[in-house]
Amino acid sequence: MPWIEFVNVVKHFDNVIAVKNVSFSIERNDFFTLLGPSGCGKTTTLRLIAGLEIPDDGKIFIANQDVTYKLPKERNVAMVFQNYALYPHMTVKENISYPLVVRKMPKAEIEKRVGYIAQSLQIHQLLDRYPQQISGGQQQRVALARAMIQTPSVFLLDEPLSNLDAKLRLEARSFLKHLYTELGTAVVYVTHDQAEAMALSTKIAVMDNGVVKQIGSPKEIYDEPANTFVASFIGNPPMNILRCEISENHCYIGEQRIDLQPSLKKDLQRGYLGIRPENLQLHPTKGDLVAEIFVVEPLGVETIVTLSVNGYQLKSLVFEDVPYKPGDKIWINFKRDKIHIFDENGQRVAR
Numbered sequence: 001m002p003w004i005e006f007v008n009v010v011k012h013f014d015n016v017i018a019v020k021n022v023s024f025s026i027e028r029n030d031f032f033t034l035l036g037p038s039g040c041g042k043t044t045t046l047r048l049i050a051g052l053e054i055p056d057d058g059k060i061f062i063a064n065q066d067v068t069y070k071l072p073k074e075r076n077v078a079m080v081f082q083n084y085a086l087y088p089h090m091t092v093k094e095n096i097s098y099p100l101v102v103r104k105m106p107k108a109e110i111e112k113r114v115g116y117i118a119q120s121l122q123i124h125q126l127l128d129r130y131p132q133q134i135s136g137g138q139q140q141r142v143a144l145a146r147a148m149i150q151t152p153s154v155f156l157l158d159e160p161l162s163n164l165d166a167k168l169r170l171e172a173r174s175f176l177k178h179l180y181t182e183l184g185t186a187v188v189y190v191t192h193d194q195a196e197a198m199a200l201s202t203k204i205a206v207m208d209n210g211v212v213k214q215i216g217s218p219k220e221i222y223d224e225p226a227n228t229f230v231a232s233f234i235g236n237p238p239m240n241i242l243r244c245e246i247s248e249n250h251c252y253i254g255e256q257r258i259d260l261q262p263s264l265k266k267d268l269q270r271g272y273l274g275i276r277p278e279n280l281q282l283h284p285t286k287g288d289l290v291a292e293i294f295v296v297e298p299l300g301v302e303t304i305v306t307l308s309v310n311g312y313q314l315k316s317l318v319f320e321d322v323p324y325k326p327g328d329k330i331w332i333n334f335k336r337d338k339i340h341i342f343d344e345n346g347q348r349v350a351r
């Protein structure tokens, strides 16, 4: 049996369907991430696991128990809320230790655990302050510490790093991943940041508009996106998606023809060609399509080159020096074995 299971769960708020018939299963050792744009139903899904919302239909299981109609306190979950929800009348230290105090853990053990977690999240110098005396990012780390100090059946984390600056966010991410390996229980994590989802998760569920569009490992989601929504949500920059006409083993983008690998031959007349930016190579004199350099953005290790082709734009990710400048004419090459084809409904048919 999976550790957490959602079976055809539905949740409405008046006339909004926040969660539409969602099913998934999470193993005890999973770091399971709900990823998707704002309003797609991530928080609602997490609150359904916590018992803060009751589904209109479907079933929820945690640790082999049907918890669909159980109260939050009967579920043994630790949650970090998107808006932190710290106790305002308690100091940072009291906030973090509260779940352990309630469980009557010995004082010395509490001190030790609070010290470790506060140090790891760089809030040890704030322990005697009150929530209103610290910044939003600091409050967020306190909320994270208060959850991570517990030993629940499942950790539910709703965008716990969203208010941290870029450097701290990366550090907290590594700490979280390290801590997860020590925890020995499932984490359900919510983010709209695809890089965070890729870095942390064992499994990702990509959501759109209350529906799960794909569930898989980060590698599966990246290499074999089930549809154009997932393909264009994952990756930075995301996959290039181009309308194309298909005939035998060629596809046409406007007038320009690209030969496809024989394995890609499908019974389609038109659809979409997808290719990740790192699989579009640039060459000064030969290739599949002629393009004009639109803009060049060096990022240190890699450079994002935006190209104009017949009125649409493509992005290429280049790991060598880029000798081109805006306005230059160059050629683009599509790595043959990295081309994806999607049908007119955006469903992936082959690669």
Ligand SMILES: Nc1ncnc2c1ncn2[C@@H]1O[C@H](COP(=O)(O)OP(=O)(O)OP(=O)(O)O)[C@@H](O)[C@H]1O
Residues within 6 Å of the ligand: 013, 014, 016, 017, 018, 036, 037, 038, 039, 040, 041, 042, 043, 044, 045, 082, 192
């Ligand atoms: N209590 C509520 N009453 C009415 N509508 C709600 C309520 N909670 C959520 N919704 C609606 O349900 C949908 C899903 O909301 P949810 O908070 O789950 O999204 P989310 O994916 O967490 O978004 P974000 O990334 O912005 O936090 C949205 O359309 C939202 O407006």
Ligand SMILES: [Mg+2]
Residues within 6 Å of the ligand: 042, 043, 044, 082, 158
């Ligand atoms: Mg949310």
